[in-house]
Amino acid sequence: MRRLWPPGPDLGDDLDAALLRHYAYPDGLSAPRVRVNFVASLDGAVSVDGLSGGLGSAADKAVFGVLRRLADVVLVGAGTVRAEGYRGARRPTVGRALPPPIAVVTGSAGLDPGARLFTDTAVAPIVLTTAGAPGERRDALRAAGADVVELPDLAPPTLLAELGxxxxxxxxxxxGPALHGALAAADAVDELCLTLSPTLVGGDAGRIATGPSTMRPMCLAGALLDPGALLLHYVRPDDSDDFPDDVPIDRSGDTA
Ligand SMILES: NC(=O)c1ccc[n+]([C@@H]2O[C@H](COP(=O)([O-])OP(=O)(O)OC[C@H]3O[C@@H](n4cnc5c(N)ncnc54)[C@H](OP(=O)(O)O)[C@@H]3O)[C@@H](O)[C@H]2O)c1
Structure with missing residues (x-):
């Protein structure tokens, strides 16, 4: 895998260790920091036949796994859990004994208690919902082993306050795109890891963010190239100094 940005040596043979360094979070976080990860085709599609898997590559899968190992929690919308048949994360978070829990955002609590999210996991999934979701569904998810949390609402500040x-x-x-769009609209996205899959897929698949319009400048913190696929890492312009790479980040594209 070649390193395009910041300039420096390629990642070498111990890819896992190099990726863990490349994607390390800033030290000493005292509040939730939201890193979003997506894969998209060159023409912006987020899925092929309703699933993201057709866009992935070995490099994208490696990054997907490393990002999970660096995380305290995996936050995901219910649409993605339902579409992709989510199960628990497999590998422990670096420095911990257990994998990060999957925290699902759902207003309806419309998740199958028999799904792998509940039956195939080393840690209890967290279900972030409200008291407005049908009580019998909340009870069924609790009975399936989930940590069901009734929040006043599912707006990003409320979700992140609970994680914090x-x-x-x-x-x-x-x-997925709906949750990402809500986070972006609330200015709650601190980082975006985006794999550009070297494919054109056409069709009517959505983009990586949907919902309210927003305009948030982001700053390139890292770019890797693996035969044809670009693995991009963007951060908030104000946070670019938090990434301990040995060259300054190019902020020339930042807006005032
Ligand atoms: N290419 C990729 O990297 C990638 C990544 C993820 C997903 N995807 C694809 O994206 C598609 C799913 O997209 P999606 O947009 O429907 O999924 P989503 O964002 O995962 O889920 C949307 C659902 O989340 C729940 N929700 C609750 N509060 C919300 C809030 N504040 N903002 C947004 N959502 C909230 C709602 O669930 P309830 O209906 O239960 O209330 C809503 O229907 C699938 O085809 C999947 O394969 C692709």
Whole structure:
């Protein structure tokens, strides 16, 4: 895998260790920091036949796994959990004994208690919902082993306050587009890891963020190239100094 930005040596043979360094969160977080991870085709599609898997590559899978190992929690919308058949994360967070829990955002609590999210996991999934969701569904998810949390609402500040209350500061959001769009609109996206898959897929698949319009400048913190696929890492312009790479970040594209 070649390193395009910041300039420096390629990642070498111990890819896992190099990726863990490349994507390390800033030290000493005292509040949730939201890193979003997506793969998209060159023409902006977020799925092929309703699933993201067709866009992935070995490099994208390696980054996906490393990002999970760096996270305290994986935050994901219920649409993605349902579409992709989510199960618990497999590998422990670096420095911990257990993998990060999956925290699902759902207003309806419309998740199958028999799904792998509940039956195939080393840690209890967290279900972030409200008292407005049908009580029998909430009860069924609790009975399936979930940590069901009834929040006043599912707005991003409320979601992140709950994760922060639990000390879950390294937040990895794996989508989907609706949740990402809500986070972006609330100015709650601190980082975006985007794999550009070298494919054109056409069709009517959505983009990586949907919902309210927003305009948030981001700054390139890292770029890797693996035969054809670009693995891009963007951060808030104000945070670019937090990334301990040995060259300054190019901020020439920042807006005032
Ligand atoms: N290419 C990729 O990297 C990637 C990554 C993720 C997903 N995807 C694809 O994206 C598609 C799913 O997209 P999606 O947009 O429907 O999924 P989503 O964002 O994962 O889920 C949307 C659902 O989240 C719940 N929700 C609750 N509060 C919300 C809030 N504040 N903001 C947003 N959502 C909230 C709602 O669930 P309830 O209906 O239960 O209330 C809503 O229907 C699938 O095809 C999946 O394969 C692709």
């Amino acid at each position: 209350r639990r000390g879950l500061h390294r937040v990895l959001c794996e989508g």
